[in-house]
Amino acid sequence: MTNPSTSLGTRKDQIELANRFLTLLGDSIGGGIAIEDAEKRLSVSPIQLRHLIELLGGWGYKVKEADGHLNLVEVGDFVNDFAVRHYLKTKILGQRIQSYQSLGSTNNSAWRMAEEDAPEGTLLVADRQTAGRGRLGRSWHSPPRVGLWFSLVLRPPVTPSQAPGLSLLSALALARTIQRICKIEAKIKWPNDCLIAGKKTAGILTELSSELDRVNFVVVGIGLNVNQAKSHFPSALKAKATSLFIETKKKWHRAELLAAFLEEFEEPYLRFKKEGIGPFIREIEKRMSLLGQRIKLSVGKETVSGKAAGLDEDGALLLETKSGLYRAISGEVSVL
Ligand code: BT5
DSSP states (O other): OOOTTTOOOSHHHHHHHHHHHHHHTTSSTTOEEEHHHHHHHHTOOHHHHHHHHHHHHHTTEEEEEETTEEEEEEEOOOOSHHHHHHHOOOSSTTSSEEEEEEESOHHHHHHHHHHTTOOTTOEEEEEEESSOBOSTTOBOOOOTTTEEEEEEEEOOSOOGGGTTHHHHHHHHHHHHHIIIIIOSOOEEETTTEEEETTEEEEEEEEEEEEOSSOEEEEEEEEEEEOSOOGGGSOHHHHTTBOOHHHHHSOOOOHHHHHHHHHHHHHHHHHHHHHHOSGGGHHHHHHTBTTTTSEEEEEETTEEEEEEEEEEOTTSOEEEEETTEEEEESSOEEEEO
16 A cells, blocks of 8 residues: 555656656756755655655755755766656657666667557667667677667658668757757768767667558667767777767766757658658758768678769769769768
8 A cells, every 4th residue: 555645656657746856956966946845846745755856866866955955966877768758858759768777779679669569759778788789780889878779669651662761860860969969060971870070979770660662660779879988999999989978078968868869850750751851861961971082882792982972862872983873772881
């Protein structure tokens, strides 16, 4: 039996109450409120308020009492459903959140949830992955506490051939988020990377369940290196990977960053559902690394060399080769 004067209700009620409490505390370190005011404005008993403080503590927000006041003294960098929800302003993306300390691959789990009818916008996020995946069986380094490793379940009413556009659209939203929040330029490397200063900061893995002419669902998985120092990367990645911390010399709050990305992605995604990738092509091109350069494209065993001339309206890469214009819908590019 729960005692109504001490219980904080269901998890949903708790999250809602804790959110309001955090807002009353001013959201950031140094913020505070008188205990009496907090009790009155949240309509909670002193015991319930104590429970609420404990709850926030477990989610990384430390509240200390002094002279009849409560002060927020520490904001931990946790990426749990509470923390993400606190910063979230979206209508669809992230309305359902599953967060984990550790998971094999968020894409694998999101795929299973999508098969079990998880609604559009369902977000899975893990503090670390033990089997993070890149494309073509490659692995994705996903250590704890320093990155954002997450997947979204999407159900766009598009044809299977339009779905790869979602990798480009995610890369665009990531580049915009990094620019808005971190004030640095991130470039898009076709078809699925974000680079800062020529090094990989984020990778995107878009996986598709479809019939011949209809998409059932898409899982968009994103790995973003946030707070790694150079020493965090294994030696094979040191020369080609970077993080927001390395590039800005600042640590970033991952939950806030994730919420900012979802907000940045939502409106373009809704437009994509109606119009495809077409309306975004010119901006993606402007933000593209390697544009105008001589590059090598590998698709399976085949390689093609030429100048990266731009993108087609459906997001295909256009290469000017000796034998004319070549259109690539997938592949790996590198500078010649
Ligand atoms: C990608 O593949 O770039 C897609 C990565 C997607 C990862 C996310 S994390 C959440 C979700 N769940 C998953 O299991 N996956 C997604 P690709 O283009 O194949 O690049 C893979 C290559 O990037 C590797 O072979 C390494 O060379 C390099 N790499 C691995 N981990 C990295 C990291 N943390 N930062 C930068 N580069 C990395």
